[in-house]
Amino acid sequence: MILLVVGSDRVDAGKTTFSAGLLERTGAVGYKPRAGNDYWFDHDDCRTAIADGRLYGKDAARLAAAEGRDRAPERLNPVHRLWQPSTNGGTGLLGRSDREFLVDRIGRSPGEPTIVRNATVDLPDAVADALPLADAIPVETVDELNAVVQREYVPAFEALAADIEAADLAVVESYGDIAQPLSALDPAAIAAVAAVEPGRARIYPGDRYCRACEIASSSPKDGTLEKRVPDVLDYLKPLERVRLPPLPGDDRADPRRIADAYAPAYDALLDAVKRV
Template identity: 25%
Template structure:
């Protein structure tokens, strides 16, 4: 089994998870390890990240900007759809009146961020099976700024599931999220020595199928805290409530339960040395030859 490194965020946004993942990838490659990167779930805004949206349209693939950046650091053996099995696209409303939001739960995050597409991918008999949730009614009625044509380009080759509400999305996620993410993770892990798992926002633990990790790093601007992985996992599940997915438990809810093992201070654009890997508890002094 590959060595698993989980990176979580202190903040809901802009913690620096991807930057740390890229630094880890580059240092591990220099040491001589085969590396894979896994981003189980993600999303981006059609308008606010339009340069990335254009890249997705050109490739005909709805994927994470972070996953695309991280994978450029090495020559991945896996397809990006399995490296990033679940990804959502949000788009602003075509307003009729200022700030007048849709009366639809797909617009729960506000008028500028309506869920219009969500891709689910998993390995299937040597290929990839992809399902796309699509807010077809909103697209047909031109209630959002993304066009039907662009939505079609991002959904090519996928099985389509029409969704009209957030409840429809949650029902599909409840039945299929873990299956897609866990199968994709196992597929990647089989062909590498180290797998870096980048969590979603400030989620304490990314998915149920991840039963253990070897190293757990929680990052914020300028800081990386290390934790005992098993104690941290148990803390996350202790704070889970009802039938909510484990990824709904945030770092803020577990931080007072657990004491970090260590604090490592980092600076912008500073490379990680092999000594830093040791300090972060990723490998011992002799690295790959241990």
């Protein structure tokens, strides 16, 4: 059974804080199928990971800590993308004018990742020196990247989906404002959905949410067409709207405090599961 956490705000919706508290509340296993960070804006987090020759972000690390199973962040997150602000103008490999894709890490083993490198940009020296790039897969065009996606990314996502569906209870966190973080998941396994944004969470039954995803329009995102949460929610009426109080930094860092502060939202989400 899956509890899906999505964000209805592009930036800092609060998904990871909500998911960390939900893991504490339920004892579920946590997953973040896709993640990314920016070498400039998330520099400290990036340097922490690459110091060990690895690539992961603080969201996956927070979820791994919250679930308390001593799993590496990569075990929760098979694909992580590193960006940097674009300095050359233009639209870049993935059609973004504000930032450029540097490398992707594919795989759930910290020691044996597959690295995909954007060969049209120069990597920062610290990244080039730290990551195992000798066997990296270079891509220079969208067509080349799409071919690698089918060969490398899709099997990684399918394997993750099988693990998630085999779990008694899994919390799956999406990325950005993307409605479905893992297309390989069986929609019937998604019991309930929390759409999180600053100040509130809206609760939906999983079956209705997945049907709305089928009919919502797609938007360009990172070189692909994906469904955005606001477009999906236009077709739905929530079961509950629950206020999420702002939390100080110490509370956001403690899953137990989050679980206490967000208890009404978690109650509403688990009540939605009972209606299935």
